[in-house]
Amino acid sequence: MATIHDGSNYAFDLALATERNFEEFGGEITFSGVVNVGDTDMSAILTDIASNALDVLFFPIFQPEGDSLVSQSRFIPGLENTVMLTADALLVEGFPIDSGEAALGVLMTGPAVTGEPYEAFPELWFEKYGEAPPSGFHAHAFDAANMLLDALEGIAVTGEDGTMLIGRQVLRDVFTNYTDYEGLTSLLTCSPTGDCGAVESMEIFEITEAEIHEGKWPPTIAWKPGQDSDG
């Protein structure tokens, strides 16, 4: 496996964690590289990667560098049969459209949101906006926004001149004390450091013709928790 990150904490840590886990399971890392944010020409790094034997290229980077990397990879001798694997930074509706045909078969990890509270949400979203939620973290964003709005309703004070005041520390206290908040993602409980992350698992999505040409979203699930890893 080869990995690429873009120097951001998100991409670097994901690449590092993936490398460690892959090696723990007996895999070999053949290349670890970095791209500059803003780069449009990926031919040099892709050729460098192709010169090392690899089966999978993991690139947890963002748009537009991720789009450029994918669209140029198909013209690099040596990468013809490489599995392209990315992460949720590219789990956005625009990625297959902007990357074009080259995105066909790209795999991407993303959050698996299931459960009764979430079931009706995609349909309600579609009714309101006429499209599927464009980002993989839509349910998380929905929960975060609602938690913030609920907190504000309880603590906001309106002065005589109509100015609304929100105490920073009070807001922080409300957030660190959330317990079993009924969110779309799960029952959310926040830690003293403000981490309210849902207990969740990841799925692997695959880009098909439908996402590239028909605007289908979200992409097809290629693997989900509980499924045989060979499936």
Add this chain to the structure above:
Amino acid sequence: MTQTRKVTHNKLLGIPLPAGHTGVDLIISALRIIIVALIVIGASSTLLEGRFTFEQWLALLFAGLAQGSIYALIALGYTLVYGILRMINFAHGDVFMAGAFTTVFLAKSLQQSGFLDSQPLLAILILMGFAALVSMTVAVLLERIAYRPLRNAPRLVPLITAIGASFFLQYTFRGLFGSGFKAYPTVAFLRGTIAVGSINIPVAQIFVFLSAIVLMLCLYWLVERTRIGKAMRSVSEDKEVATLMGVNVDLIIVFTFAIGGALAGAAGVINGFFRPQGVNFFMGFFPGIKAFTAAVLGGIGNIPGAMLGGMFLGVIETIGPNLVLNGLGIPSANQLKDVIAFTMLVLVLIFRPQGILGERLSVEKA
């Protein structure tokens, strides 16, 4: 007959030097040797290691030629303006951006209507024409508003104005179209490859290269074979004499900006079909600087020089990281692509300040 050679001693280093040579000459000579040695060592090491295949080198070469074609088209705008006014129009990269950024919306519309796929060549010509018109308008307005009032000012003044104009254009387009990234749609016939021997050359790269060659030949014909081209050359040689001969200098200068702008706009669309992603208000900055480097590399003020310089720079910066830097054991060599491009600029200034093809300077120009 014996010749005596006067030898002086450098005060700083205590080294005997031929007459007329200074310590600076010595340092530059040493720098030349070091840079050439590093290039030779790096390239030899990579080639002897044999890590990259012949197909991979060829793929890099074609990608470099395509990238270089874009640089060359932008570089022509720099070199035309320099040839006429002796000024570096640092806003020219943003003239390129103006055409590319505005036209991406038209390209999306043509794709959604199905016209881009049903009539791809006509659609691309329409897009290039539209982008050329937008960039030409921006370039002409720049000349009229920002540069003409400063025509007789010291050289530094329009140079600084050009940098200001560059920022002005960037943030104007950010205000107009937002700060997000856009992407050009892909066209069916540009997605494929053409097999040449054992390698597959992307059609998009061939399209970029041929389009650039055609546009450059048209420009060369315009400048060398037409009446207005002759007027451009005369203004370039000597404005006062050109005026005495009945040439409308103001008109020729506007025409020069218009042609440079139109080429940059067309380059924006060609670039959009080559590297579809990353279209935003800042997209002209680095290509602009690279194109300036290409113009200097080829010999600023010289049209064939700009073409050659652009191609050369594109190839060098695409192949260089893997050929030279990898061989020197430098990690993440691809991140230093820009270092290679700007090292080329330094090398040219050291080895051949007049550029690869040099500029045919008249006494007035020099």
